[in-house]
Amino acid sequence: MSESRITLQLDARDGEAADRGYQPGETLAGRHQVELARADDFRAVELSVLWYTVGQGEEDFGVHFFERHARYDQTLFEVGRTHSFSIPLPNSPLSYQGVLVNVQWCVRVRLFLPRGREMVEEVPFQLADIPSTASVDS
Amino acid sequence: MSWRFRPYGKKRGRRRTGSRQVGRLGEAFLSLLFLAGGSIALYQMLFSLILPEWRASRHLVEQSCHVIGGRVLTERSEDEAFVRYRVELQMRFQIDGQTYEPWGYEIKINRVYFDTAEEAQQIVDRFPADTERTYTCWIDPNNPEVAVLVRRGRWWLWLLLLLPGSFVVIGGGGVIYTLLHSSTSAERRAALAKKAADLDLFEETPAGSSAYPHIPSSTQVTDSPGTELAYRLPINASRGWRLFGILLLVVFWNGFSWAALIVALNVDAGEDRVWLLVGIAPFVLIGLGILVMFVRQWMLVTGVGATRIEVSAHPLFPGSTYSLFLSQTGRLHVHSLEVLLMCEEEAIYEQGTDIRIATESVYQESIYRRQGFDVLPGVPFEDRFTVSIPPQAMHSFKSPHNEVRWSLLVRGDVARWPDYERSFPIVVYPLGGGSPTNDPARSRGDSP
Numbered sequence: 173m174s175e176s177r178i179t180l181q182l183d184a185r186d187g188e189a190a191d192r193g194y195q196p197g198e199t200l201a202g203r204h205q206v207e208l209a210r211a212d213d214f215r216a217v218e219l220s221v222l223w224y225t226v227g228q229g230e231e232d233f234g235v236h237f238f239e240r241h242a243r244y245d246q247t248l249f250e251v252g253r254t255h256s257f258s259i260p261l262p263n264s265p266l267s268y269q270g271v272l273v274n275v276q277w278c279v280r281v282r283l284f285l286p287r288g289r290e291m292v293e294e295v296p297f298q299l300a301d302i303p304s305t306a307s308v309d310s
Numbered sequence: 311m312s313w314r315f316r317p318y319g320k321k322r323g324r325r326r327t328g329s330r331q332v333g334r335l336g337e338a339f340l341s342l343l344f345l346a347g348g349s350i351a352l353y354q355m356l357f358s359l360i361l362p363e364w365r366a367s368r369h370l371v372e373q374s375c376h377v378i379g380g381r382v383l384t385e386r387s388e389d390e391a392f393v394r395y396r397v398e399l400q401m402r403f404q405i406d407g408q409t410y411e412p413w414g415y416e417i418k419i420n421r422v423y424f425d426t427a428e429e430a431q432q433i434v435d436r437f438p439a440d441t442e443r444t445y446t447c448w449i450d451p452n453n454p455e456v457a458v459l460v461r462r463g464r465w466w467l468w469l470l471l472l473l474p475g476s477f478v479v480i481g482g483g484g485v486i487y488t489l490l491h492s493s494t495s496a497e498r499r500a501a502l503a504k505k506a507a508d509l510d511l512f513e514e515t516p517a518g519s520s521a522y523p524h525i526p527s528s529t530q531v532t533d534s535p536g537t538e539l540a541y542r543l544p545i546n547a548s549r550g551w552r553l554f555g556i557l558l559l560v561v562f563w564n565g566f567s568w569a570a571l572i573v574a575l576n577v578d579a580g581e582d583r584v585w586l587l588v589g590i591a592p593f594v595l596i597g598l599g600i601l602v603m604f605v606r607q608w609m610l611v612t613g614v615g616a617t618r619i620e621v622s623a624h625p626l627f628p629g630s631t632y633s634l635f636l637s638q639t640g641r642l643h644v645h646s647l648e649v650l651l652m653c654e655e656e657a658i659y660e661q662g663t664d665i666r667i668a669t670e671s672v673y674q675e676s677i678y679r680r681q682g683f684d685v686l687p688g689v690p691f692e693d694r695f696t697v698s699i700p701p702q703a704m705h706s707f708k709s710p711h712n713e714v715r716w717s718l719l720v721r722g723d724v725a726r727w728p729d730y731e732r733s734f735p736i737v738v739y740p741l742g743g744g745s746p747t748n749d750p751a752r753s754r755g756d757s758p
Contacts (some may be wrong), residue, residue: 229657
């Protein structure tokens with residue numbers, strides 16, 4: 173293999189439109205796979221489900237789910253194998269497209285390589301279906 | 311996928327932020343500078359001054375002695391430009407039948423020097439040679455030839471360590487912070503912080519907050535029961551703080567400008583007095599303007615009378631309708647009184663070294679309006695109406711730099727008074743988290 177690669181995807185939901193948001197309490201299911209250029213490149217891999225703000229304000233973020241597999245600890249992580257995850261989603265904060273404030277959800281896989289290098293792959297998703305808002309002229 | 315070092319910030323909304331990596335490097339450099347400087351100063355003070363003095367004084371043992379002589383010694387600098395004087399006394403004492411007669415006065419490390427020989431001689435004169443008179447001296451038990459008559463402990467020297475110590479703490483803390491941030495991902499740090507917060511047994515977390523993360527607590531509302539409906543809404547306190555801020559400005563601005571005016575009137579400046587007064591006049595006029603603004607605001611707060619809103623249930627949920635009770639006291643002829651359901655976004659961001667706050671109204675609906683009526687003293691105006699939260703409304707949201715907040719805004723147009731506005735924050739929860747009808751907070755809504 174010429175280079176390291178992360179594959180991350182969410183499972184399709186039966187009978188649901190692809191663009192429909194997940195509902196609070198619904199389970200977010202998907203798979204991820206880490207492939208390495210060299211087998212000993214692997215230091216650690218982290219899977220997280222998080223929200224972050226985008227907009228005029230400083231970025232805030234919160235982690236709903238976090239899982240770390242390091243090479244030298246006891247956690248089992250098989251490089252090259254597809255790993256499934258299934259995570260119940262919280263009640264809040266919901267995805268939101270505002271004027272100054274936007275809340276975005278994503279599932280993120282971060283791969284730690286030798287010499288401080290990192291690779292990140294993320295897949296955004298919607299939590300609930302709140303329509304975008306616009307500014308109100310007072 | 312990306313692993314490149316990002317020298318510039320990324321585009322965020324309408325602006326571009328600074329690079330976090332460059333910022334972190336700067337922080338690390340500054341922390342290292344503090345740590346290195348503090349450590350060197352701490353080492354020097356501790357090992358060159360404080361510890362030798364402490365060890366020396368702790369090492370010596372008490373011994374009875376007689377003073378049998380005294381002298382003033384002169385010390386010159388190498389170029390003989392500088393001369394100073396010190397005291398030495400000769401002591402006599404016996405240990406195990408052997409007599410010792412060493413010279414000394416005080417521990418070398420905290421030896422006192424005098425500018426003149428006369429000053430040093432005064433000390434010698436205080437200890438006249440007298441074999442009948444007994445003093446307490448301090449000797450080195452391993453070498454009785456080393457003895458002093460004065461053992462001075464300068465406890466305050468330890469306080470000096472606070473200065474380099476604080477540099478070490480600040481610098482060391484900064485280095486640890488930087489190391490933690492560079493060796494762990496932001497997600498991992500956030501997950502650890504969340505775990506730590508969940509373990510905090512002493513933190514008062516409002517009920518339901520763990521089920522609805524990042525939604526402000528509604529306990530401030532539910533702690534205050536209403537007289538007509540379930541809860542009395544608290545009024546937004548920010549206007550009170552604004553009034554206090556204006557008061558401070560009034561006091562300081564007028565204090566300085568009027569003091570300057572009085573000085574200008576009394577000083578003997580001849581023909582220049584006119585120009586002095588012309589220069590000060592704008593400041594006095596601005597001060598009067600601020601005073602008028604403060605009085606106007608103060609009269610609005612105190613003269614219009616109290617506004618009260620009560621709600622049938624709290625927190626509120628999208629798609630539900632709730633009863634409201636409005637009460638307005640005072641002595642007023644009201645042209646119009648309106649209540650609006652409002653939703654605002656607030657973003658806090660840094661611009662240069664300033665911290666700025668941007669606010670934008672994203673939802674505004676008039677839910678009540680009454681025109682042309684009088685409010686009499688002792689007979690408050692009271693009315694009931696309802697508010698419906700839009701079915702697809704965003705819930706209240708609060709994070710360190712971003713906020714979505716809902717409120718009820720009372721807007722009054724009153725005869726002989728400026729228009730006034732009073733805001734009452736409410737908390738809107740999202741739908742979900744189980745059946746709404748099973749939610750005890752929702753069960754009080756009028757039409758779930």
